[in-house]
Amino acid sequence: MSYKGFRDWLQIIDRDGGVKHISGVDWNLEMSGIAEIVAREGKKPMPALLFDDIPGYPKGYRTMCGLMNSPLGLATALELPLDGKTDMMSMLQGWRSKMRGRQPIPPKLVTSGPVQENVLTGDRIDVLKFPSPKVHELDGGRYIGTACAIIQKDPDTGWVNVGVYRSMVIDRNRVAIHILEGQDGSIIMNKYFAKKQPMPIAIAIGVDPALWAASLVKMPFGLSEFDYAGGIKGEPIEVIKGPATGLPLPAHAEIVIEGECYPGELIDEGPFGEWQGYYANLGLKKVPEPIVRVKTVLHRNDPILTCATPAAPPKDYSLPVCFIRAGGVWDTLEAARVPGIKGVWNHDEGGSWYLTAVSIQQMYAGHSTQAGMIASLATGAFGRYTIVVDEDIDASDLSQVMWAVSTRSSPARSIQIMKNTPSNSADPTISPEEKAKVKVPPKPLFGSRCIIDACRPFEWRDEFYPVTRVSPEYKAQLMEKYKNLFKELM
Numbered sequence: 462m463s464y465k466g467f468r469d470w471l472q473i474i475d476r477d478g479g480v481k482h483i484s485g486v487d488w489n490l491e492m493s494g495i496a497e498i499v500a501r502e503g504k505k506p507m508p509a510l511l512f513d514d515i516p517g518y519p520k521g522y523r524t525m526c527g528l529m530n531s532p533l534g535l536a537t538a539l540e541l542p543l544d545g546k547t548d549m550m551s552m553l554q555g556w557r558s559k560m561r562g563r564q565p566i567p568p569k570l571v572t573s574g575p576v577q578e579n580v581l582t583g584d585r586i587d588v589l590k591f592p593s594p595k596v597h598e599l600d601g602g603r604y605i606g607t608a609c610a611i612i613q614k615d616p617d618t619g620w621v622n623v624g625v626y627r628s629m630v631i632d633r634n635r636v637a638i639h640i641l642e643g644q645d646g647s648i649i650m651n652k653y654f655a656k657k658q659p660m661p662i663a664i665a666i667g668v669d670p671a672l673w674a675a676s677l678v679k680m681p682f683g684l685s686e687f688d689y690a691g692g693i694k695g696e697p698i699e700v701i702k703g704p705a706t707g708l709p710l711p712a713h714a715e716i717v718i719e720g721e722c723y724p725g726e727l728i729d730e731g732p733f734g735e736w737q738g739y740y741a742n743l744g745l746k747k748v749p750e751p752i753v754r755v756k757t758v759l760h761r762n763d764p765i766l767t768c769a770t771p772a773a774p775p776k777d778y779s780l781p782v783c784f785i786r787a788g789g790v791w792d793t794l795e796a797a798r799v800p801g802i803k804g805v806w807n808h809d810e811g812g813s814w815y816l817t818a819v820s821i822q823q824m825y826a827g828h829s830t831q832a833g834m835i836a837s838l839a840t841g842a843f844g845r846y847t848i849v850v851d852e853d854i855d856a857s858d859l860s861q862v863m864w865a866v867s868t869r870s871s872p873a874r875s876i877q878i879m880k881n882t883p884s885n886s887a888d889p890t891i892s893p894e895e896k897a898k899v900k901v902p903p904k905p906l907f908g909s910r911c912i913i914d915a916c917r918p919f920e921w922r923d924e925f926y927p928v929t930r931v932s933p934e935y936k937a938q939l940m941e942k943y944k945n946l947f948k949e950l951m
């Protein structure tokens with residue numbers, strides 16, 4: 462049987478030493494500042510940080526940063542064996558082979574769940590009762606939704622989408638949401654607004670980590686993240702029917718905010734420091750975004766508000782995003798029937814999107830270019846650099862990848878540039894002036910992509926210069942002979 466929701470997952474990783482309990486830290490810049498510093502400069506692996514006794518809030522009203530940012534947290538969430546191994550490529554292979562055998566499982570409607578321990582309607586609605594962090598010094602507000610899962614239903618087909626879209630607190634009963642153009646959530650929203658209908662929406666926080674993992678990666682349009690998360694767990698996610706919206710709400714979530722967005726009703730949102738490490742939307746300007754008018758707030762007793770801290774890398778949610786997105790790119794390569802893929806990694810240096818490395822066993826002329834082009838476009842609107850390396854390079858190790866780039870690629874031969882590729886307003890290489898024209902009237906934004914073929918040249922790969930490195934056999938011998946010395950040094 463799988464763990465039941467966020468709280469159960471937390472208990473498991475806490476038991477196994479994966480949680481640091483912290484008391485008395487302020488919501489105003491302090492919690493997120495600590496999470497950012499620890500993620501970048503702290504000991505590895507990073508524990509999940511559970512903040513309690515937050516000044517101005519009742520004891521028990523907690524926040525958590527860095528969820529799933531350790532192999533323990535991630536493996537527990539995805540129910541993968543750790544086997545003492547923390548090597549990412551083996552874990553990614555384990556994840557992919559697990560999911561290959563899994564079918565999506567639709568959610569199960571239940572009549573009650575812990576999220577209903579407190580149900581606030583009418584005058585009792587107050588989203589300010591939770592210790593939402595102000596995340597960065599230049600941010601324009603407090604964000605209740607970062608490590609959240611936003612639920613919407615397609616008005617034409619009834620398909621339910623779940624995506625991670627940031628949500629800023631405006632006042633007791635209003636929240637602003639930021640959904641990038643082209644996202645499934647934006648396509649659904651535009652359908653309601655084109656019909657001049659309000660859009661029911663729910664912001665779920667502290668959801669089952671398997672559901673969060675499903676929500677932060679592109680699913681085929683029409684496949685619900687609820688079903689995919691059920692497939693991860695091998696049993697359905699339990700949902701209750703939202704009292705105000707009828708949407709399926711995770712029964713074990715910590716907090717759910719239900720409401721509606723109305724066509725044309727916008728409010729200034731941001732600025733907010735983002736995943737690429739910049740205020741990349743429109744710099745420090747506020748941008749009008751849709752308002753959620755809150756109809757119900759549901760929460761568990763002593764709720765835990767899960768948070769993510771976007772920043773210059775590495776950040777407190779690098780591991781889950783790099784891991785899950787790399788799995789998605791690898792799936793696309795396999796679906797496109799590209800053979801010989803040995804590893805894929807979406808590097809945090811590109812915000813887990815702008816820099817992808819693919820390792821292949823070269824089999825035919827043009828194989829590396831084919832792999833590079835498909836991997837590049839598999840990142841949707843977010844790709845930029847894709848590096849293809851040989852099978853002896855670990856795609857998740859940037860030092861090895863850059864060694865291959867600087868020694869096996871020759872710029873005139875090995876770099877290809879694609880123009881007019883998809884992009885969006887999160888792209889820090891597009892000027893604010895260009896972006897400002899996007900919203901009214903709608904104007905597409907283009908990017909460009911680069912593929913670096915850092916494989917040994919196919920035609921003479923067998924004659925390529927031998928690598929200078931201790932062989933695995935000799936390494937094993939040495940490590941056995943000088944066991945004690947290596948124990949001290951490694």
Ligand SMILES: Cc1cc2nc3c(=O)[nH]c(=O)nc-3n(C[C@H](O)[C@H](O)[C@H](O)COP(=O)(O)O)c2cc1C
Binds near residue numbers: 624641677680
């Ligand atoms: C912490 C975090 C915050 C995110 N914030 C946003 C956001 O504010 N807007 C957005 O469009 N995408 C955001 N994303 C990316 C989307 O979740 C991701 O693109 C996902 O695939 C969107 O779901 P969709 O494909 O169903 O639209 C965020 C991802 C993470 C992990």
